[in-house]
Amino acid sequence: MAVRDALLRSPLFQDAPTRILDFAVRAVVERTYEAHEAIVTQDTQGEALYFLQEGRARVLRESATGRERIVGFLYSGDVFGEGAALGGPGRGATVVAETTVRALVMYRSELSTLFERHPKMLWNLARLLARRVDALNEELIAMSLDSEASMAHLLLKVYRQRGAAGEGDAAFLPLTSPDLTACLGTSRETTARTLKKFTSRKLVKVEGGGLRLLDVDGIERTLYDND
Amino acid sequence: MAVRDALLRSPLFQDAPTRILDFAVRAVVERTYEAHEAIVTQDTQGEALYFLQEGRARVLRESATGRERIVGFLYSGDVFGEGAALGGPGRGATVVAETTVRALVMYRSELSTLFERHPKMLWNLARLLARRVDALNEELIAMSLDSEASMAHLLLKVYRQRGAAGEGDAAFLPLTSPDLTACLGTSRETTARTLKKFTSRKLVKVEGGGLRLLDVDGIERTLYDND
16 A cells, blocks of 8 residues: 555544645655564553554553453554653553554654644544543443453454454454453453354354354344343 | 642643643633532533543443443543543543532633644643553453452552542542442442452451542552452
């Protein structure tokens, strides 16, 4: 994807005038990361903002108590690294490439210049963060329900994200059993038991390297029924 | 507290020049809310940003599945309503006064003017939201641990927030058993059992209308031990 088109996909550049886009196209650096390579590492210094152009990455966070959890996935069009780029104390999470990832990297000095020249971009960034706060609050509620509701919430979240990113086969989720466990923060046994229930109800099917959603409406009903 | 001092307490006005503060002091409207009164209501339209000046409020969110959870508390110095003020689809949560609350209300048109004149405020807002995203990710991990770790995380969060807000008796948390249940998203039975464990270990003591933390270090150790 051309750099300009990749930037235009990001909500950050919504309604940005041509001169701002021109500046941004010149200001970003294109980087490629191989699968399993860390793009940013939690608690390290870092001042760049990333636009994921192609590929897929996972976001891992280790809590203060040393427990690791997958807190999300990133797809084409997603922005990350904003906390540190905004002058936070350090990276809030680790981002690891799951496939070959192409990203556009914008360093803080260029980002500051962009924000100065076009403050609307800061407004867009704040909106994006406010939506993320909403989504996390929703997730906290879902996670406090039973394990079936938590699983249903996770599957629907990743499915919708893949759809929004324009992934060709959105109903195939590249989530293995260990991934599900690391996302849900449950035990392996609980994950296996819940997955078995979903399989026997023909909501999902295990396929090489992931899960295929067979019945999205049924998964949605599970979320509501178990409330 | 004088309006100017209240605004200065907010991270939004960090490093704001005098002319911006002067404008803000004129732009806000002071409002008082009685205990139990809703300040903003989830899913309604609303375009104002609120600075909590005095008192205490709770933030309630009803999920898409109709389940309600207390997602947080607000104290003096806290800002809320930013999602809708930034042009989001509607209020993401309901905020209810727990005591008499005095708040400064700034409507979107004035807020836009402030952001235009001093874009650094948007930067401050984005940083504040990025920190909230970090805290919510941390909370998601804690909530996926066992019920003792969840309780410990909640008690420490509220305790630190009260300390930061300059509450006189930070170690007294105005949380009843139903509050704890609505915060943790567990059953009443689980909440009662966990609270009993904390009481017998002399970590907390139930006091009229709330809990008193007796051993903050011990509560912190519970969080780590149960990991």
